[in-house]
Amino acid sequence: MLEIHGLTGGYDKKEIVRDVSFSLQKGRMLGILGPNGSGKSTLLKMISGILPLTAGDILIDNKPRTSYKQKELARKMAVLPQLHAHAFSHTVAETVALGRYPHQSGLFSQWSAEDEAATTEAMTQTGVAKYRDEELEYLSGGEQQRTFIAQALAQQAELLLLDEPTNHLDLEHQRQIMDMLKHEVATRQLTVVSIFHDMNLAALYCDELLLLENGRVRAYGAPAEVLTEDEIAQVYHTAVARFAHPQLATPQMALLPNIEIAQNRVTLEQFRVENEFVHLKATKPLRTLSAALHNPGFGWFRHFLNRTVDAQYMCDDAHAEMKNYIKNHHLPIEQTVAMMTAVDVKHAVIRRYKEEDHEIFVMVTAGVGNAVDAARGHLHAEPQRVGTINLWVIINGVLSDESFMQAMMTTIEAKVKAMQDGEIYDTQTGTIATGTSTDSVLIASTQSGQNYEYAGTITDIGKLIGRGVYETMIIALDDYKRAKGWIQ
Numbered sequence: 001m002l003e004i005h006g007l008t009g010g011y012d013k014k015e016i017v018r019d020v021s022f023s024l025q026k027g028r029m030l031g032i033l034g035p036n037g038s039g040k041s042t043l044l045k046m047i048s049g050i051l052p053l054t055a056g057d058i059l060i061d062n063k064p065r066t067s068y069k070q071k072e073l074a075r076k077m078a079v080l081p082q083l084h085a086h087a088f089s090h091t092v093a094e095t096v097a098l099g100r101y102p103h104q105s106g107l108f109s110q111w112s113a114e115d116e117a118a119t120t121e122a123m124t125q126t127g128v129a130k131y132r133d134e135e136l137e138y139l140s141g142g143e144q145q146r147t148f149i150a151q152a153l154a155q156q157a158e159l160l161l162l163d164e165p166t167n168h169l170d171l172e173h174q175r176q177i178m179d180m181l182k183h184e185v186a187t188r189q190l191t192v193v194s195i196f197h198d199m200n201l202a203a204l205y206c207d208e209l210l211l212l213e214n215g216r217v218r219a220y221g222a223p224a225e226v227l228t229e230d231e232i233a234q235v236y237h238t239a240v241a242r243f244a245h246p247q248l249a250t251p252q253m254a255l256l257p258n259i260e261i262a263q264n265r266v267t268l269e270q271f272r273v274e275n276e277f278v279h280l281k282a283t284k285p286l287r288t289l290s291a292a293l294h295n296p297g298f299g300w301f302r303h304f305l306n307r308t309v310d311a312q313y314m315c316d317d318a319h320a321e322m323k324n325y326i327k328n329h330h331l332p333i334e335q336t337v338a339m340m341t342a343v344d345v346k347h348a349v350i351r352r353y354k355e356e357d358h359e360i361f362v363m364v365t366a367g368v369g370n371a372v373d374a375a376r377g378h379l380h381a382e383p384q385r386v387g388t389i390n391l392w393v394i395i396n397g398v399l400s401d402e403s404f405m406q407a408m409m410t411t412i413e414a415k416v417k418a419m420q421d422g423e424i425y426d427t428q429t430g431t432i433a434t435g436t437s438t439d440s441v442l443i444a445s446t447q448s449g450q451n452y453e454y455a456g457t458i459t460d461i462g463k464l465i466g467r468g469v470y471e472t473m474i475i476a477l478d479d480y481k482r483a484k485g486w487i488q
């Protein structure tokens with residue numbers, strides 16, 4: 001649909017865009033990114049013909065852009081320029097109607113039913129139909145922006161060139177406009193070239209990204225290729241961390257502010273054993289990876305609950321019930337991680353391990369009534385029961401994602417070893433159990449102090465985790481055995 005070869009140009013003698021090349025197939029969306037002044041708008045103005053080229057070619061549907069007559073080109077390509085504050089003396093409907101000019105012919109061109117349908121549809125798609133008779137100058141920046149997007153859509157061109165279409169738009173309208181454009185791209189083979197400042201939004205919606213730096217192409221490709229931490233840090237002189245979007249296979253970038261991170265430290269006194277739960281109340285949020293019932297996965301939390309429930313606990317919606325429980329105990333739902341166990345919390349074992357500068361805390365409740373050998377779990381045919389090993393490992397230090405996963409592995413390996421040495425059997429298979437059917441694990445770190453790039457058993461912190469989890473597990477298992485009368 002669009003081919004750009006060696007585009008060079010700018011203003012008078014000032015060369016801004018240098019040797020830019022890319023091509024875009026029909027039905028694709030390209031996002032142009034780059035710092036302020038990198039030449040994004042200049043590039044778009046050159047493609048749309050507002051600015052002349054000093055070198056290079058622009059082909060639209062395999063024909064040079066200059067070979068198109070003005071109206072013919074306007075039927076092919078619609079442009080949304082960067083919105084600047086100035087007075088408009090048109091209503092919304094009149095402004096959108098201007099987008100129909102390439103479809104009208106002759107001196108006394110008639111407003112057709114087709115024109116009416118196109119403008120109405122464009123106003124509906126952008127949510128401005130309700131303001132159709134309002135004067136544009138009295139609308140908000142976002143409403144004006146959506147009116148100009150409607151004007152470009154009403155043009156019914158195959159190629160849209162948009163300069164920051166989501167500028168001025170609130171979250172709902174950003175999503176609405178971008179969803180709508182993506183829908184047009186998918187269903188009507190619309191082709192879109194759009195400038196963005198929000199690289200996360202661009203990554204969510206664009207098939208390809210072009211990163212400009214000083215008027216040159218710095219990176220060009222799929223969002224996963226262009227949005228790398230190094231590239232973005234160098235081009236924007238800003239540290240960023242890349243993370244995965246929870247639903248889509250596209251990268252997102254988190255800004256890493258250059259501010260002092262407050263120190264945070266967990267102490268044994270912050271653990272409380274209440275009537276029905278163990279509660280760790282950290283002074284500041286801890287970065288957490290867990291298989292907890294409430295707020296699992298990665299996150300930042302201040303409150304950690306290991307709650308005892310009746311062994312016969314049955315509930316249709318355990319998530320909602322746990323949420324209510326947290327609320328009824330006046331804890332903040334969004335800052336609390338919670339798991340449950342049938343073990344009475346008075347049997348919880350909480351221990352601190354310190355070796356030189358390395359310090360961790362381990363909390364275990366071990367109920368092994370329904371112990372399972374994971375290698376033979378498929379031989380079990382019983383419904384799930386509560387009765388569980390819940391394990392927390394809290395680390396005073398900074399863990400990388402890799403360390404979090406390794407700490408999780410080390411914790412589970414040490415737990416399995418304790419099951420083996422504690423001779424806990426899977427009663428259904430008669431083999432040594434590796435855990436129970438509803439175990440949960442939580443790793444949390446203060447993200448201040450000692451830095452841990454790795455946490456496997458080769459590292460000091462891994463050794464401490466392995467020993468701490470193993471020893472705490474053995475104590476908890478002995479306690480369980482004593483309570484059951486298996487040992488004295």
Ligand SMILES: Nc1ncnc2c1ncn2[C@@H]1O[C@H](COP(=O)(O)OP(=O)(O)OP(=O)(O)O)[C@@H](O)[C@H]1O
Pocket residue numbers: 011014016034035036037038039040041042043
């Ligand atoms: N009309 C103009 N005459 C002369 N120079 C201009 C003109 N418009 C822009 N420039 C210069 O061209 C360079 C690139 O500007 P451009 O607007 O293309 O950048 P941009 O990447 O779109 O920036 P932003 O993110 O701030 O919108 C800037 O240095 C700017 O000063």
